[in-house]
Amino acid sequence: MVNALKTRERIIITSLELFNNEGEPNVTTVDIANELDISPGNLYYHFKGKEIIIEEIFSRFEKSITEILSAQLDDKVDIEDSWFYLFVVFEEIFAYRFFYYNLTDIMQRYDNINKKFKRIIKLKLSTANTILHKLTQASMLSISEDDIEVLANNIVLVLTYWASYTRLQKQLADDEAMHSGVFQVMSLVAPHLAEGRQGFYEECRRLYQHVLNDRVL
Amino acid sequence: MVNALKTRERIIITSLELFNNEGEPNVTTVDIANELDISPGNLYYHFKGKEIIIEEIFSRFEKSITEILSAQLDDKVDIEDSWFYLFVVFEEIFAYRFFYYNLTDIMQRYDNINKKFKRIIKLKLSTANTILHKLTQASMLSISEDDIEVLANNIVLVLTYWASYTRLQKQLADDEAMHSGVFQVMSLVAPHLAEGRQGFYEECRRLYQHVLNDRVL
DNA sequence: GTCTATAAATGGATAGAC
DNA sequence: GTCTATCCATTTATAGAC
Numbered sequence: 001m002v003n004a005l006k007t008r009e010r011i012i013i014t015s016l017e018l019f020n021n022e023g024e025p026n027v028t029t030v031d032i033a034n035e036l037d038i039s040p041g042n043l044y045y046h047f048k049g050k051e052i053i054i055e056e057i058f059s060r061f062e063k064s065i066t067e068i069l070s071a072q073l074d075d076k077v078d079i080e081d082s083w084f085y086l087f088v089v090f091e092e093i094f095a096y097r098f099f100y101y102n103l104t105d106i107m108q109r110y111d112n113i114n115k116k117f118k119r120i121i122k123l124k125l126s127t128a129n130t131i132l133h134k135l136t137q138a139s140m141l142s143i144s145e146d147d148i149e150v151l152a153n154n155i156v157l158v159l160t161y162w163a164s165y166t167r168l169q170k171q172l173a174d175d176e177a178m179h180s181g182v183f184q185v186m187s188l189v190a191p192h193l194a195e196g197r198q199g200f201y202e203e204c205r206r207l208y209q210h211v212l213n214d215r216v217l
Numbered sequence: 218m219v220n221a222l223k224t225r226e227r228i229i230i231t232s233l234e235l236f237n238n239e240g241e242p243n244v245t246t247v248d249i250a251n252e253l254d255i256s257p258g259n260l261y262y263h264f265k266g267k268e269i270i271i272e273e274i275f276s277r278f279e280k281s282i283t284e285i286l287s288a289q290l291d292d293k294v295d296i297e298d299s300w301f302y303l304f305v306v307f308e309e310i311f312a313y314r315f316f317y318y319n320l321t322d323i324m325q326r327y328d329n330i331n332k333k334f335k336r337i338i339k340l341k342l343s344t345a346n347t348i349l350h351k352l353t354q355a356s357m358l359s360i361s362e363d364d365i366e367v368l369a370n371n372i373v374l375v376l377t378y379w380a381s382y383t384r385l386q387k388q389l390a391d392d393e394a395m396h397s398g399v400f401q402v403m404s405l406v407a408p409h410l411a412e413g414r415q416g417f418y419e420e421c422r423r424l425y426q427h428v429l430n431d432r433v434l
Numbered sequence: 435g436t437c438t439a440t441a442a443a444t445g446g447a448t449a450g451a452c
Numbered sequence: 453g454t455c456t457a458t459c460c461a462t463t464t465a466t467a468g469a470c
Binding site: 007038039041042045046 | 435436437438439
């Protein structure tokens with residue numbers, strides 16, 4: 001499967017897998033080569049080093065997350081859509097979660113990734129702001145201008161650290177972690193639901209319970 | 218000042234400072250020795266290695282944060298008290314923030330710290346739960362039993378990652394970061410304030426603005 | 435493109451003199 | 453308690469043959 005691909009591509013895929021599973025600081029170039037059954041020399045023929053691999057992986061993440069966050073959302077966003085949308089964002093984050101597990105360290109070591117990642121955070125914030133504004137204009141939410149800003153920060157914070165937080169507490173399966181993440185974000189928004197809209201949150205809760213029970217454990 | 222202390226103590230203090238400023242993974246035993254103007258050999262006389270230093274620092278953190286989180290709070294907790302209390306918690310976390318900057322990695326490398334840190338998270342959760350329950354019983358908050366649990370998780374998440382999050386975005390002075398952290402946590406609770414209590418949140422906002430303006434920039 | 439072999443660099447750790 | 457000198461282990465990186 002993976003062997004059908006070119007070596008360069010196999011290196012990227014296997015590195016991402018190892019980084020996500022073992023943690024980026026614990027994976028050496030030799031580990032990657034071993035996992036692929038190629039020599040370290042061969043690996044260095046394709047990538048000048050671990051940094052270059054990480055930068056390549058990052059630029060893929062940057063591309064896809066930027067697309068998702070920049071997607072023009074329907075003008076008539078509703079909360080059901082937001083749930084689905086959030087899940088897609090979490091999926092993307094979890095696919096590249098090793099960055100999120102070691103954010104401070106990686107940003108400290110790679111200055112260009114640091115700059116780009118800050119842009120992603122800003123984009124997350126502005127997307128959250130936009131959606132909250134639209135929901136407010138559509139009278140789904142009842143929340144002040146100032147509070148939107150603060151709420152958006154809390155949303156981005158949960159998005160950014162939920163993977164680390166769940167891992168820290170108890171080992172959840174990926175899908176469970178992502179669904180609970182969506183639920184957690186929804187719980188931030190729920191108290192601001194407009195009159196007559198609070199029912200949706202209970203709907204979320206049921207949906208979430210449902211997803212959990214359907215899981216194959 | 219620091220030179221008046223015994224070497225063992227100076228090693229701990231300097232290490233904590235370096236870890237917080239440079240990031241734990243970027244500080245070697247030699248760096249610590251250099252900063253102290255002692256030889257690596259001398260450092261190894263006092264501590265068998267970097268791990269032992271980190272474990273010693275952690276156990277100090279564990280002791281103080283556990284005391285704070287276990288403090289018997291007044292039965293008549295009000296929201297003003299909570300603000301102050303939160304600030305103290307943030308102060309403690311910021312004093313040992315290098316753990317929080319590299320949580321996943323450090324927990325992965327030090328198994329005993331991992332276990333103890335999980336206990337601290339549990340304690341944070343249970344303290345948050347307790348306070349929220351008390352506030353609800355005192356009719357300050359209007360929130361369901363289920364929602365308290367979810368809210369407690371969001372509070373602990375902000376407590377745990379606020380230091381990393383603010384560092385990621387923009388470089389704030391410590392005190393500013395801590396105050397904004399308290400405000401951010403309060404904003405999680407605010408939407409659940411009971412009728413007639415919402416004024417407090419605006420009070421918070423004013424207080425927070427006030428603190429910011431008083432800062433020496 | 436890929437391998438083997440080996441070098442260079444770093445960080446962690448110890449022995450023995452003072 | 454402290455220093456110097458040295459060693460060992462790990463990881464990164466390169467040279468040159470196939």
